[in-house]
Amino acid sequence: MKKLLYIDDDQEQLDLYKMSYAINSPQIEFFIERDPAQAIARIKELKPDIILLDLVMTEISGFDVLFAMRKEADIKNIKVVAFTNSALTNVTGELNKLGVTEIWEKIKGTPKGFALRTNELLGL
Amino acid sequence: MTAWSMFWITNGMIATLSFYFAYVFILKKDITFSTKILLFLIQLPILLLTPTTLNLLGFDLINCEAIESPFFLYYYYTMGALAIIGILSLLIISWRKIDKSFRKEVILLVIGLEAFLILFYFLSGISSYLDNYSIEFYGLFGKLIFIVFLAYLIVKFEVFNIKLLATQALVWASVILIGSQFFFIQTNINRILTGFTLVLSSFVGWMIILSVKKEIRQRKEIEHLLKIKSEFIDIVSHQLRTPVSVIKGMASMLKEGDLDNAPKEQKDQFVAGIYEKSEKLADILNDILKAAELDMDNFAFTPASIKSVNLSQLVKGIFGDLTSLAQAKKLNYQIKISPDIINLNVMTDESFLKHVFQNVTDNAIKYSKEGGSMTVDLGKERDFIICKITDSGIGIPEDQKDRLFEKFFRAKNAVDAHAYGTGLGLFITKKIVEAHPGGKIWFDSVVNKGTTFYIKLPIAKQA
Numbered sequence: 348m349k350k351l352l353y354i355d356d357d358q359e360q361l362d363l364y365k366m367s368y369a370i371n372s373p374q375i376e377f378f379i380e381r382d383p384a385q386a387i388a389r390i391k392e393l394k395p396d397i398i399l400l401d402l403v404m405t406e407i408s409g410f411d412v413l414f415a416m417r418k419e420a421d422i423k424n425i426k427v428v429a430f431t432n433s434a435l436t437n438v439t440g441e442l443n444k445l446g447v448t449e450i451w452e453k454i455k456g457t458p459k460g461f462a463l464r465t466n467e468l469l470g471l
Numbered sequence: 472m473t474a475w476s477m478f479w480i481t482n483g484m485i486a487t488l489s490f491y492f493a494y495v496f497i498l499k500k501d502i503t504f505s506t507k508i509l510l511f512l513i514q515l516p517i518l519l520l521t522p523t524t525l526n527l528l529g530f531d532l533i534n535c536e537a538i539e540s541p542f543f544l545y546y547y548y549t550m551g552a553l554a555i556i557g558i559l560s561l562l563i564i565s566w567r568k569i570d571k572s573f574r575k576e577v578i579l580l581v582i583g584l585e586a587f588l589i590l591f592y593f594l595s596g597i598s599s600y601l602d603n604y605s606i607e608f609y610g611l612f613g614k615l616i617f618i619v620f621l622a623y624l625i626v627k628f629e630v631f632n633i634k635l636l637a638t639q640a641l642v643w644a645s646v647i648l649i650g651s652q653f654f655f656i657q658t659n660i661n662r663i664l665t666g667f668t669l670v671l672s673s674f675v676g677w678m679i680i681l682s683v684k685k686e687i688r689q690r691k692e693i694e695h696l697l698k699i700k701s702e703f704i705d706i707v708s709h710q711l712r713t714p715v716s717v718i719k720g721m722a723s724m725l726k727e728g729d730l731d732n733a734p735k736e737q738k739d740q741f742v743a744g745i746y747e748k749s750e751k752l753a754d755i756l757n758d759i760l761k762a763a764e765l766d767m768d769n770f771a772f773t774p775a776s777i778k779s780v781n782l783s784q785l786v787k788g789i790f791g792d793l794t795s796l797a798q799a800k801k802l803n804y805q806i807k808i809s810p811d812i813i814n815l816n817v818m819t820d821e822s823f824l825k826h827v828f829q830n831v832t833d834n835a836i837k838y839s840k841e842g843g844s845m846t847v848d849l850g851k852e853r854d855f856i857i858c859k860i861t862d863s864g865i866g867i868p869e870d871q872k873d874r875l876f877e878k879f880f881r882a883k884n885a886v887d888a889h890a891y892g893t894g895l896g897l898f899i900t901k902k903i904v905e906a907h908p909g910g911k912i913w914f915d916s917v918v919n920k921g922t923t924f925y926i927k928l929p930i931a932k933q934a
Contacts, residue, residue, distance in 0.1 A: 357713070359744060363720050370729045403709055405888060432712035434705060453716035457723040 349469045352378045352393055354386050354412065355401035355430070360453075364399070367458030374471050375462075383407035387415050390422050396469055397448075399461075402431040402438070410438075413445045426468065430461075483517040483547060485591070486554035489584055493558040497565050497577050513553075516546060544599055551592030558584060576624055583620025587613035638683045642676030702879045702894075710755050710893050714748035721745050755893060761826070762878060762895045765902035772820040772906055779816040779931050780824065782856050783808045783849055789828045790847055796836050803844035804836075812851045816931040823903045824928075827912075830896040831860050831924050838864035838888060839921075851930070855909065858926040866918035875914070876901040884918070904928070 351368065355361050361379045368377045380389045383404045390398065402409035409429065417423050429442050429450045442450055448468065451461060487510045494502050502510075520543065562581050569577055590613030649669045656662055721741045724730055730738050764770070790806045797804035817824070835845050843863035850857050867875060871882045879894040886892075904912040909929045916922035 359717055359748075360720075363717060363724075363744075367720070367724060367729060432709050432716055434708040434712075452712075454712045454719065457727070458720045459723065459727055459729065 348376045349374060349397070349471065350376045350378065350393060350395040351397050351399065351465065352380060352390060352395040353399040353430075354380045354383060354389075354404075354409070355399075356381055356383060356404040357401070360401075364458055364461070368462045368465070371459050371462035372466050372471070375465065375469070383409075383412055386412045387419065387422075390416060390425065391419070394422070395425060397426045397428065397465060399428050399430040399451075399465075400447075402429055402433055410441070410445075413442075413447070417445060428465075428468075482595075483514055483550055486550040486588070487511075487514050489588055490554045490557045490561075493561060493581065493584055496580055497561055497569065513550065517543075517550075544596075548592055548596045551588060551596075555585060555588050555592070558588075579620050579624055583617045583624075586620075587617035589613065590616070632687055635680070635683050635687060638680055642680060646673050646676060699879060706879055706881075706893055707755075707759065711752065714752040714755075718745050718748045718752070721748075758893055758895045758899065761899050765899055765906075766878070770902060770906055772823065776820040776822075777818055778821065780819050780821050782815065782817045782824075782858075782928065783813050785821070785824060786828050786847060786849060786858060789825065789832055793829075793832055793836060796833070797845060800836060800839060801842045802836065802839055805845075806847045807849065809850040812849055812856055815851070815856060817856065817907070817928045818931045819907060819928070823906070827900045827903050827926065828858070830900050831926070834896065835860050835862035835864065835922070835924070838862060838885065840864065843921075852927070854930050855927045856930055858928070859923055860926070861921065861923040863921040866920055866922055867914070867916040868918055872914075872916065876912075 351372075353361060353364055358381060361381060365377050365379060368375055378389075378393055378395065380386055384407055386407070400409045400412060409431070413427060413429075416425070416427070426448045427446070429447045430453060431451070432453050439450060449464075451464075456464075491502060491510060558581060562577065566574075594613075646669065649665060649672055652665050653662065656665060721744055725738070725741060730741065787806060787808070794804065832845075832847065839845055839862045844861075845863070846859075846861045848859040848861070850859075865884045865888055867882050868884060871880075874880045875882065876897050877894075878898045880898075881892055881894040901912050904910040904926055907928050909927070911927040912924065914922055914924045
């Protein structure tokens, strides 16, 4: 079983994607983290195969989490997908520099589409 | 001797004016009147003593050298040293206050200015001490260094408004040139013609400077508007996309049959979610439209929609509607209504006024810490009702208070506490309050202690 950690502070979105992944990616164990302040500790504890990371969150942004992750030797190579509702006009370059695997705009896809793409990224 | 006197006076002024320039550049404000007096007093001994023998003890005609007064020299070099230390101290003391985006410019200017002053005064001092004036001229290289730094600042950072400076220099040069002709012309007709040309040139020059200033101001306004537009796109796109993406996600799952085998309650939950997000979307769009409507210079309520509204009832109603939110945060949630205002009304558009109290009360609850307190207090002050809404929330940072009512502005700590928000609420609120005659909204706030908003509305005259 591959492990996926979805970090987002919006409970409705966490619930929505959790349900979609349960149906469309049963080979993926889906974990959620709503508190971005706990994100690094959770990543270290779970060592997921892939992370879906929201960018705009309260107190700590997805960028902060990504910066912190890339400094930690044991978790810096984990695949991260930037998963956002922001207009990515000025941040794509920065995200690529931080080594994100892909950038997904929530509004441009469907929960099923994202789940199927995750399967591909994990070779399932 | 006159040239020598001017040399001392201008060199002394270099120290004081350099400090003055650095102060204005770094702190972006003029020095106080008392500091100006202090700088003048420091300069004063040079001005007073220049015509005396304390300036020059004599002149060595054989070697063609001036015999300088030691007192004057020491005073002059002390001024230079004070300017060098003063500018550096100013930089260190003000460092935290300087905006991070402006620090590079400040550092470049201070390096250039200090290099100039150190070379200028140090080499001048050494040459006097060694009685070898051949090295003094190298001090002038300091000016070159300063000019190079200044030019870099102008080109790279557009620090000074070079267009305005160039126009002013051109106008002044023309006026001085024309004015200087009075020293040479002999006939009255020439004097009249030159005088006429001088007046005309001064007037046209003044008009040109004004038009350049206007153009620069307009350019800055356009830049500001473009920045607001960009912020608007960033904020609104995220605020609109969030509910839309959830609606789309939920609807697509229903459409693709992902929930075919799910229990009925779960399907109902999805439908309720879609409805709730649609409502949120409608609220955001209404806020944007309301802000656009209120953004006109002469906004006024439609006369037909104005009626006499009992304010205490309106506020009490909103207070009641938001009780569940306050309870969820375990707030000590109170409303106090002074008995003398219970029957007082306000002439207003009720739907707009509701928005004011909903917004401010909702903010007070939203930004209050769990277990804190929130009080609404309605009282009377002469012909106005004053509503005080006090919370024990995160407060408003001192450096962001001026911008709180700006369109799309959200204080940094508010964004940290709640990532979602359009930054339109208080902009709309202020516009509505000010649409009442004498209506006013203001606040007191201390970070991490809380905020009190005051809303002042005119009492309707009793029929």
